[in-house]
Amino acid sequence: MSGLMFNMICDPSQGGKSNKSKGNEKHERFLGRRRFLEQKGFLKDKQNKKRNEKNNKKKRKKQRHTQINGGDPSKPGAIFPQFTTTLHVRMNEPSCSTQTLSQKPSSSVSSTACTSPGKQTHRVAPRTVGPLKYLAMDCEMVGTGLKGSISELARCSIVSYNGDVIYDKFIKPINLVTDFRTRWSGVRKQDLRNATPFSQAQKEIVKIMTGKVIVGHAIQNDFKALKYFHPACQTRDTSRIPLLNHKAGLPVHEVASLKRLTKALFNKDIQTGKGGHSSVEDAKATMELYKVVEEEWEQTLASQPVC
Incomplete structure (x- = not known):
């Protein structure tokens, strides 16, 4: 009697599918949906969109960091240029003239x-x-x-x-x-x-x-x-x-x-x-x-x- 009860409980064919089998079927369904989305191109576009959003976020963060730390905080108002890159006429009176640089x-x-x-x-x-x-x-x-x-x-x-x-x-x-x-x-x-x-x-x-x-x-x-x-x-x-x-x-x-x-x-x-x-x-x-x-x-x- 005890042997019969053991077979009824442990045999998947008699007691229903095991958790492992259910997990495998669920994974197979997931892979099937993924292959379908990849064939249609939807999944690829979604991945690219996420990747672009991530890259843009990094760029914005880097720009903010540059703006904040572009100068020496110990010298307020200091300017750091970015590199891409004879007399006597009333000498004590500034003239403010603007002429073409030679x-x-x-x-x-x-x-x-x-x-x-x-x-x-x-x-x-x-x-x-x-x-x-x-x-x-x-x-x-x-x-x-x-x-x-x-x-x-x-x-x-x-x-x-x-x-x-x-x-x-x-x-x-x-x-x-x-x-x-x-x-x-x-x-x-x-x-x-x-x-x-x-x-x-x-x-x-x-x-x-x-x-x-x-x-x-x-x-x-x-x-x-x-x-x-x-x-x-x-x-x-x-x-x-x-x-x-x-x-x-x-x-x-x-x-x-x-x-x-x-x-x-x-x-x-x-x-x-x-x-x-x-x-x-x-x-x-x-x-x-x-x-x-x-x-x-x-x-x-x-x-x-x-x-």
């Missing part, structure tokens, strides 16, 4: 070799790239904060290769000025009453400089006041060129002042009097210094693709 058909510098601000890297592009525009910039700073210890931009002047004034404006610092430093800056209180706000001036200046070779004397100080980082491969700092010192008869590794170099090479006096410096005059003098060593300087850079 082009220099000499060796060109490629923006494709630009690196981060901390790395001084130069790469000279082949002449077929075409001439790049050369600009010289000089800025004047005033003091803000306790005892004027913080330097902020108060005037910026940009001139072309031929010395034409491209940009010259007084700029209102972000913080309250506590020291105008007029003896050196040439900036007075009345000059800043209707001055251009810093944020607006920053956009105007960066737009002019983007893609250009910028010449300056100790120019990193100007970039710092502007809260801007220009590509090293498109920057020419006349304060750090031994060849220029050599031509001026000065110690090769000495960081000579703009005034001293101009006097030694051109027998010309700048930054004289008690009225302070003129950023226009200084920018023009800087461009003239660059021209003295331009050919040899650019050839040196060309012979050292990465230096």
Whole structure:
């Protein structure tokens, strides 16, 4: 009797299909539906749609991350460019003239070799790239904060290769000025009453400089006041060129002042009097210094693709 009961319970033919058989039939039905959808093309379209949605979601997430982390959070308002990439007319009165930038058909510098601000890297592009525009910039700073210890931009002047004034404006610092430093800056209180706000001036200046070779004397100080980082491969700092010192008869590794170099090479006096410096005059003098060593300087850079 017990043997009979065991057969009735355990034999699938007598007690119905087992769970394993039911599972196999269910799986077969699923595979059949899947093959049918694949033949009709519905399943493939659905998979592609999901894949595209997933890729688009990743792209949007990456774009948001770039926008949020594109700059250095420790430097609010700083601009980081993306690389795809001489004198005297009322020198203390900004002219704000806008003229056509002159082009220099000499060796060109490629923006494709630009690196981060901390790395001084130069790469000279082949002449077929075409001439790049050369600009010289000089800025004047005033003091803000306790005892004027913080330097902020108060005037910026940009001139072309031929010395034409491209940009010259007084700029209102972000913080309250506590020291105008007029003896050196040439900036007075009345000059800043209707001055251009810093944020607006920053956009105007960066737009002019983007893609250009910028010449300056100790120019990193100007970039710092502007809260801007220009590509090293498109920057020419006349304060750090031994060849220029050599031509001026000065110690090769000495960081000579703009005034001293101009006097030694051109027998010309700048930054004289008690009225302070003129950023226009200084920018023009800087461009003239660059021209003295331009050919040899650019050839040196060309012979050292990465230096």
